[in-house]
Amino acid sequence: MYFDTIIAGFGGQGVLLMGNVLAYAAMHAGKQVTYMPVYGVEMRGGTANCTVVISDRPVGSPIIHEPVSAVVMNRPSAEKFGPMVKKKGQVFVNASLIKEGQFTTRAKTVCWVPTMELASDIGNRRLANMVMLGAVVQGGGMLTIQQVADALSGALDPRYHKMIPANVGALKAGARFISEQKAAKKG
Amino acid sequence: MSAKPKLKQVFDRPKSLKDVPYHYCPGCHHGLIHRLVAEQIDAFGLQESTLAAASVGCSVLLYDYFDVDIVESPHGRAAAVATGLKRAKPDSFVFTYQGDGDLAAIGTAEIVHAANRGEKITVIFVNNAVFGMTGGQMAPTTLEGQVTTTSPYGRSAAEAGLPIRVCEMLSTLEGTAFAARVAVDNIKNLKKAKAALKRAFTYQTKGWGFSFVEFLSSCPTNWKMTPEEANARVGKEMADYFPLGVYKDVRAN
Amino acid sequence: MARRVLIKGNEAIAMGAIEAGCRFYFGYPITPQNEIPEYMSMAMPKLGGTFLQAESEVASINMLLGAAATGARVMTSSSSPGISLKQEGISYLAGSQIPGVIVNMSRSGPGLGGIHPSQGDYFQSTRGGGHGDYRTLVLAPSTAQENYDLTMLAFDLAEKYRNPVMILGDALIGQIKEPVELKSYRKKPQDKPWALTGAKGRHGQILKSLFLADGELTDHNWMLAKKYKSMEKEVRFETYRAEDAQLMLVAFGSVGRILKTSVDILREKGKAVGLLRPITVYPFPKQAVRQAAEEAKALMVMELNTGQMVEDVKLAAECACPVDFYGRPPGSIPTPDELAKEAMKVWRKRGLK
Amino acid sequence: MPQVKVISERCKGCGLCVLACPKNNLALGKEYNAQGYAYVTFNSDGKCTGCAFCAELCPDMALRPYKEERS
Structure with a gap:
């Protein structure tokens, strides 16, 4: 098993938290994992991104130039990282903010996830990042939604533990969306 | 028949000074200032708990004279080294002994920030207006017009600025609890110097904060004067520009 | 059983140091190692230790020198340009035989360079770095786990040889977040008769690097050279x-x-x-x-x-x-x-x- | 009678004690010690009070003043 992803968006969308939760879940599932955030001057560009690599073997490079997947939460991120994804890879697009034709990619699979709408449906637009993470886990298949849900208490600051049920709901909403899309394609 | 009256020695070297001769030039005040510091170490009973940070300059061999634990510091860094000593051993008495080249030139940042943090250390600053060890070059405290080997036409304010008054400068910092400028050119000043040192030691032993004593000192060799002339210069030219006195004493009452 | 946590490489350094008994940290901010001082600033007060943000890298290495002279376990950290400034103090540590742990999460140079990962400080680290004929032990971790383990080792080696020990990482090693198994430190503290603790029951003692008497400095340098030779048994690969x-x-x-x-x-x-x-x-x-x-x-x-x-x-x-x-x-x-x-x-x- | 002993090997002949003495009991000498310094001499003319100013101002601790002990 090998999976990597670049998760990108603008500050405040919670992209670093998505990476953290994913890495935590991988660690608890007994996988090898690295999480690499951007740092220094890059932090001041208004965009944020991180790279997560999950594997059964020790992770060599935590920095990936041709990722297996990318998670793009805003248009500049889509423009930057969309073209980098491998042909056989997947791009998870925040359909609430990015429209078709706004970026290019070689990737075979592009999942358009209306994160903010789905988050609104469950009552909190701020959970858009967790909706997306649920979609990524379901689509990437590297972990189960339950493994990610179990990792929340370790990854989140205790101040936010009361939000865990809502986060789990968001993860499931994202995962359900991907399953339904797949089912629709088959059918 | 009256018996011959017994004679009592009325002066002796402090026991926290080793019984070895100094390497200092004739008439240099360093030896005297060493002794005054050592006397306070004895008076406060601190020989077993003193940690000193030596510096670079004429007093670099300080550790050959004081019988206390001493660590050498790179040029100018004694206040930072002393910070480390005091933070690691807060119950010990920590002092630095630095000249004007060391403290007021290369070590300006370290002394300003140690004072500003209110480090509970005591800094002995010996200002003789010249780099002594390296052969008499201009120091930050060299007086205007003073000829040195690197100000052969006399210190020019236009080129080199005017001498830094360290005691006044440090007194502006909130972290400085005690600051005084003293001299040892005559017995009256010597007594004031002792009192200032005692006060500085009190500040540290009571944990009241950063204490600083600046000594105006002579350097007959590099001033190219006789010891007598150099001693006289301290009280006149030096003290004119660097007025003696207590600049800060936050616990004065 | 040891606890597994997901932490940044820099945090692993700080946690390893604390586990090894380091209670004094002196530093100055520079990217990409800021998580080390940040972690220490948070942890030290709770442990009764000292965190001090110095006025410069020069001051911080000299604060380390002072605290380490008392026998305490002390660490400082920086990145390339800051390490250049610390070299003065590192040379004095080597000359005066004072142990200390110096972390270099190196970035790129020369000059201000950039904050990219780089291994451009290899020569500086392995050739002494400052003035004089000396060496520091240099450990080069490649994972967050090694950051943790090797930091603990660094304190042991520093004391064993009374010598500065450098941890040479880079931006990648500092910024990466990986699972780390938090092993317990079990070494017993060593006697440090050389430490400055006050002249109680003995004469004052001195830690210094200045030797002016005839032949004294030659002897000192030969003694150091012998020590560096004896460090060869610490080779790890x-x-x-x-x-x-x-x-x-x-x-x-x-x-x-x-x-x-x-x-x-x-x-x-x-x-x-x-x-x-x-x-x-x-x-x-x-x-x-x-x-x-x-x-x-x-x-x-x-x-x-x-x-x-x-x-x-x-x-x-x-x-x-x-x-x-x-x-x-x-x-x-x-x-x-x-x-x-x-x-x-x-x-x-x-x-x- | 109060007096001052000069530790001649420690004296560097700087003369600061000569300046310090209120009774002019100290003078730069004509004899040299092993270091090559003409060390000061104490002339006991009965005026010394044992005030110790000389010792206080001697940078090299080369002087030891004595005073009569009061019974």
């Missing part, structure tokens, strides 16, 4: 798929870890390529390199610079086999694929099969 390797790659730190994947890629293609990764870069694993040079057909050194450790490898290989080099100046991190391709160039150039 790792080999990866090195058995029957015809081409042995040699790399440390971040490149060392990336190359593991490159080796996997090449082995899948049936190429007998292995990796030798020095963990101590001073002392350098000369014998291991020499042995590899005898057993393999060729050596290849890869570094994030334009050629530094390759000189040590060539010296150690003693012409037993050819030594090739691929260097990458700072700017981007090479991928395992890219490095595998470079290795294949050498594979073909040297006619390996």
Whole structure:
């Protein structure tokens, strides 16, 4: 098993938290994992991104130039990282903010996830990042939604533990969306 | 028949000074200032708990004279080294002994920030207006017009600025609890110097904060004067520009 | 059972130091190592320790010198330009035989350079770095786990040899977040008769590096040289798929870890390529390199610079086999694929099969 | 009678004690010690009070003043 992803968006969308939760879940599932955030001057560009690599073997490079997947939460991120994804890879697009034709990619699979709408449906637009993470886990298949849900208490600051049920709901909403899309394609 | 009256020695070297001769030039005040510091170490009973940070300059061999634990510091860094000593051993008495080249030139940042943090250390600053060890070059405290080997036409304010008054400068910092400028050119000043040192030691032993004593000192060799002339210069030219006195004493009452 | 946590490389350094009993930290901010002072500033007050943000790197290394002179376990950390400033104090630590742990999460230079990962400080770290004829022990971790483990080791070695020990990482090693197993530190504290604790029941003692008497400095330097020689037994290195390797790659730190994947890629293609990764870069694993040079057909050194450790490898290989080099100046991190391709160039150039 | 003993090997002949003495009991000498310094001499003319100013101001601790002990 090998999976990597670049998760990108603008500050405040919670992209670093998505990476953290994913890495935590991988660690608890007994996988090898690295999480690499951007740092220094890059932090001041208004965009944020991180790279997560999950594997059964020790992770060599935590920095990936041709990722297996990318998670793009805003248009500049889509423009930057969309073209980098491998042909056989997947791009998870925040359909609430990015429209078709706004970026290019070689990737075979592009999942358009209306994160903010789905988050609104469950009552909190701020959970858009967790909706997306649920979609990524379901689509990437590297972990189960339950493994990610179990990792929340370790990854989140205790101040936010009361939000865990809502986060789990968001993860499931994202995962359900991907399953339904797949089912629709088959059918 | 009256018996011959017994004679009592009325002066002796402090026991926290080793019984070895100094390497200092004739008439240099360093030896005297060493002794005054050592006397306070004895008076406060601190020989077993003193940690000193030596510096670079004429007093670099300080550790050959004081019988206390001493660590050498790179040029100018004694206040930072002393910070480390005091933070690691807060119950010990920590002092630095630095000249004007060391403290007021290369070590300006370290002394300003140690004072500003209110480090509970005591800094002995010996200002003789010249780099002594390296052969008499201009120091930050060299007086205007003073000829040195690197100000052969006399210190020019236009080129080199005017001498830094360290005691006044440090007194502006909130972290400085005690600051005084003293001299040892005559017995009256010597007594004031002792009192200032005692006060500085009190500040540290009571944990009241950063204490600083600046000594105006002579350097007959590099001033190219006789010891007598150099001693006289301290009280006149030096003290004119660097007025003696207590600049800060936050616990004065 | 040891606890597993997901932490940044820099945090692993701070946690390893605390586990090893370090209660004094002096530093000055610089990217990409700020998580170390930040962690220490949070943790030290709770542990009754001291965190002090100094006015400069120069001041912080000298604060370390003062605190370490009392026998305390003390650490400072910085990144390349800041380490240059600390070299003054490191030279004094070496000369006065005061232990201390200095972390260099190096960035790129020369000058202000940038904050990219770089291995451009190899020479500075392994050749002493400051003035005078001295050496520091240099540990080069490649994972967050090693950051934790080697920081604990650094304190032991610093005290064992009364010498500064440097941890040489880079931006990648500092910023990466990985699972780390938090092992307990079990070493007993050593006696430190040299420490300055006050002249109680004895005469005052001195820690110094100035020796003016006839022959004194010569003797001092010979004594230090002997000590540096005795450090050679601390050599540590790792080999990866090195058995029957015809081409042995040699790399440390971040490149060392990336190359593991490159080796996997090449082995899948049936190429007998292995990796030798020095963990101590001073002392350098000369014998291991020499042995590899005898057993393999060729050596290849890869570094994030334009050629530094390759000189040590060539010296150690003693012409037993050819030594090739691929260097990458700072700017981007090479991928395992890219490095595998470079290795294949050498594979073909040297006619390996 | 109060007096001052000069530790001649420690004296550097700087003369600061000569300046310090209110009774002019100290003078730069004509004899040299092993270091090559013409060390000061104490002339006991009965005026010394044992005030110790000389010793206090001597940078090299080369003087030891004595005073009569009061019973």
